[in-house]
Amino acid sequence: MRKVVAALAAGVALAGPIAARPQAASAPTAAPAPALSPYTYEEVMVPMRDGARLQTVILRPRNQTGPLPILFSRTPYGVPDSAPKKTPGNQVALDRDGYIYVEQSMRGRFKSDGVFTLSTAVHPGDPKQVDESTDAYDSIDWLVKNVPQNSGKVGMWGVSYPGFAAAIALIGPHPALKAVSPQAAWVDYWQSDDLHRNGALRLSYATDWLAMLQLDKTQDTSFQYDRYDTYDWFLAKGPVEQIDKTEFKGKVPMFTALLDHPNHDAFYTDQRWSDRLGKTTVPTLNVAGYWDQEDPSGSWQIYFKQAQNDPDHLATMVAGPWAHGWWQRPTNALGPIPYGVPSGTQFQEQIQAPFFAYWLHGTGAKPTTGVKSFQSGSWTWKSYTAWPAAGTKPTDLYLHADGSLSFKAPAPGEACRDYVSDPANPVPFRARPMSGTYLSPDWSWWEAADQRFLGGRPDVLSYTSAPLEKDLTVTGHVLAQLAASTSGTDSDFVVKLIDVYPDNQVQNAESPKPGDYAKSLNGYQLPIAMDVRRGRFLASDTNPQPLVPGKVTRWEVALREHDHVFLKGHRLMVQVQSSWFPVIDRNPQRFVPNIARAKPGDFVKATQKVCAGSKIVLPVMP
Structure with a gap:
């Protein structure tokens, strides 16, 4: 085969009388030298x-x-x-x-x-x-x-x-x-970046990222899953401690440390270099x-x-x-x-x-x-020149019991909405089947993924506004304030602010290929801001406390910095749920000293209520 390739490169015929006449063949030309690096x-x-x-x-x-x-x-x-x-x-x-x-x-x-x-x-x-x-x-x-x-x-x-x-x-x-x-730097492993979100463990990411960095000094290790859908893999593992025991076996010290330090203690604050x-x-x-x-x-x-x-x-x-x-x-x-x-x-x-x-x-x-x-x-x-931008006005966007969303405060006596959160069937954070963190391109843009994949789940509450009559510009820190309760003694609330595109956003192709219809931006639910708050830490980051079952409590969920224009004709949506799996570990919904070391029997269903006065505080630019 090597001889054939060389002959083709030299322009030599390989059959017939001419091929037998060496004098007719041109001398092989040297391969071009590889280009020098700059x-x-x-x-x-x-x-x-x-x-x-x-x-x-x-x-x-x-x-x-x-x-x-x-x-x-x-x-x-x-x-x-x-x-x-x-x-x-x-x-x-x-x-x-x-x-x-x-x-x-x-x-x-x-x-x-x-x-x-x-x-x-x-x-x-x-x-x-x-x-x-x-x-x-x-x-x-x-x-x-x-x-x-x-x-x-x-x-x-x-x-x-x-x-x-x-x-x-x-x-x-x-x-x-x-x-x-x-x-994309960070300052505190417990707060709002790689390993936690407000104290809630970033389970799937911590598993893959820490395995990459600590399983082998000489290479970036890709953690191997034995199930195609990592949602199934993490659910089958049960409490987070099982990953450390059965998979890492002490070979990923940082993962073990996260389990040993569930609260915002000196392990994290002593490493908060930005204080210096x-x-x-x-x-x-x-x-x-x-x-x-x-x-x-x-x-x-x-x-x-x-x-x-x-x-x-x-x-x-x-x-x-x-x-x-x-x-x-x-x-x-x-x-x-x-x-x-x-x-x-x-x-x-x-x-x-x-x-x-x-x-x-x-x-x-x-x-x-x-x-x-x-x-x-x-x-x-x-x-x-400043942040939030000069001129922005904190504006309350209210969640109403009828599933609507508006800038009008709720009427006196407005009811709550409720749903049942089941740790055995947690809400997925992206569409299934899920790859490992780095095993597909899906990870990069999951925070911009169309949220309609959750349509029909009874454990996700949606609140939707009327179409906007003019552009709405939000520039600054977005904050969710829920008035919410749980029948459990611990709980999570995840809040998402979403930009809903009109149904006529684009003109679809007349002859779509298989799958194209679902990829259209018509009706797309684009997440703008999303995050989680863990109930045990409402009163204190360092000394977690059980929640009082049924007591309506103020939950502040920081939704970080944003600069976005909700365009005329778009609608605003807010979704509320109590799990976000497996990017966030499951809250058992029964208070335990350490969620990562909870027992299987600690994971219980809970009825969650979102009540009147719940709102998103938007920094609105006039």
Whole structure:
């Protein structure tokens, strides 16, 4: 076969008299040389203050002619083993200015020395302690002293874990660190990002993510399920403790720690590194996605903390209708909803590249600070000097007993609505069958998925408004306030704010292919804001208390930051439910000391009531 291929490449006939005449055959031409990467590649081991060495890759522009700043990222997911064949798409705009790119495996991952603990704790002032902030400092110190032809200026950037690793470098920053962009970072494992939502365990994500990082030091491990539908797999496991006992068997220490620390105790607060942020001294470009299914909150919290002491106006916040990290792609759609504007590319070219160019090269205009938002619904960029935006008015949107939703307060004596929540049949968080977290593309955009897949479930209450007579713009923090009760002694309430598209949103194809009709945007129920609140923590994060059965209680469910226009003709919808499985672990609905270690008999049905006065507080822009 190899000979045939070579002959075809040389234009040689393989049959007939001509093939027997060697003089007629042209000489084989040499295969074209592979194109050179635009970067040179070097791998080094960078020493830390305690003697540990960290695997570090240096990618230098092949055509470099003078000193360049360093753009540095630290990651637990592995560094490249060779130079890329071409410029990565999200670096095209950056390469116009020129950088030496440095990527480093964090302590305890791949070839780096040490143990990877996932700890986010910092120890400023303690020379005997090492942490991710000291590793960043020591690495920068080594790089500026040892990498040839660097300008002495360093920027840090990254998405997700690399975003956190960039952010934590702001604690006692190295003098050479001149710009930082934490993107989809986090500050508190218990609050509103990767591992919990307001104390409710992010079960399926914690299982897959922690297995990836701790089962094997030398690779990103994909957890293997023995059922096609992971909903069935998690339900069959029963209490969360069984996963640790039967699957991980102590090999994923962080997962065990989550079970040992169900409350917001010192295990989490001691790791809340952002408490150590003081005066903002390093220009910072924080980035978040309104539909980030992993880390939607942390970068906002960093920005809010920095803004408290930012006399030189160095902190910026950028957000848009993006899933986790999708601003680093040429994104022009919100999941299945096209909006035709290349918001990801615009971010890279008009915000990210100019930010680093000014602070690391000294070129271009000084970036403006405040909040830059690519607003969903209008699909336009907005700039705000404050957040919530000046002029917004908190406006109450009420849930009524007849299933309607309006800005009119309920009449005196209006009744409650109720449903039965059954832990044996929890509400799925996305359509079934469900893949593992990283085993299909479905994970990226599940927070933008059409909620009609829950139609007909008796344990999901829906409230719907009349079609809007004019556009409604919501810019700021969205908050749900339920007046609700349970017949159990513990419970969860999940609240979703949804934009319902008109039935005539688009004109369907005259000859649709199988499945096309269901994919139409006609009547699409687009989630705008969704989250969960766990009843045991209503009074205290650290000292959980049982609920009083049947007592109507105020439930505040923070629905985070948003910037969205509900267009004229659309309707607003709110859904309320008491499970969100398996992205959130099941509440047994009987109070127990530790939900993760509940017994099978603790899981009981409960009647849930949502009563008059329940509302969503919207920051409405006039």
